[in-house]
Amino acid sequence: MTAQSTDLGALLARTALRDRAAFSALYSAHGAKLFGICLRLLQDRAEAEDALQDVFVKVWMNADRYVPEVASPAAWLNTVARNLCIDRLRARKTGGVEAEVLEALPSLEPTPEAEAIRASDGRRIEDCMGKLEGVRAEAVRRAYVEGESYLELAERFEVPLNTMRSWLRRSLISLRECLGDA
Template identity: 40%
Template sequence: MAASDDDSNVLLVDIARGSRDAFDRFYELHAGLAFGVVLRVVRDRALAEDILQDVFVKVWRSAGQFDRNRSAATTWLVTIARNAAIDNVRRSQRRVMTTQINEWNGGNDKSSEDEMMITDDKRVLAICLDELEGKQRWAVGKAYLEGFTYQELAVAMDAPLNTVRSWLRRSLHRLRLCLEERQL
């Protein structure tokens, strides 16, 4: 049974006041929608179920921040679900990148030829990173090696969130072009 946006907005107000019944009803009405959003991003049913739980924990904790003048309840929920799924994907990508970098830095079973190639790859990567401007280079390192979120970077850099996103997107594009030129 579908609820109107007005009904969902009222449920969020009640959730903000601590109503467990309102939360249960909101979940019943919108879990399918949120699950679908998450599943489209992560493409793994079990992982999507875990993320869905986190999404609704955030709904419970953040319902007081919902502003019906800015968006409908379903839009707010979809945004939370999408961001949670994307954050999960980014964390996974960071783990893969960190593992690869750690493999470059370690591993005793590599031949001397492998070691030379890895050293050369690291040198090329360092050259390409050095071609980025200071703030952008710092942001790329923090985001992809240390796991900072866009929001954390925006706060640390005292810059608007969308500006940080643009910096990272352009920086990664320039980094990719540089690495392709050097065939890394």
């Protein structure tokens, strides 16, 4: 999992909790990419801008439906945008795109091969997480899966803030080394 993927996942998790700052950061981090998808599919700048707004309304309303085990955060966001644009194309009465063109669009869904690799990577990550000390593994999960801040984690584990930062940094280094060995 890339750092950007982890960041997007954390932002989605916080957005599901109605964190407006996380939602704004999510828009800043991935809005341009989603606009590109909308523009490519709709081929009209004004409509793509409207579609992007609708995409982020859907993300705000449905962020709690994102399941990290099923797709990466970027793939989930891209799929929301793609599906919304395809719905708009289907709704066009005149001058629209033929159904054959829509069917020819490449799917943003992961291929079976990609799913197998992701599942294998997930097992490797879990194996490496199991090698971390219990509280440190829990801190990593809470920080990078659930999106808790360093301050929240320091309070939860009753350690100084800088200690928590060191725990997370060292744990990520250990995970990277473990994943590099596999």
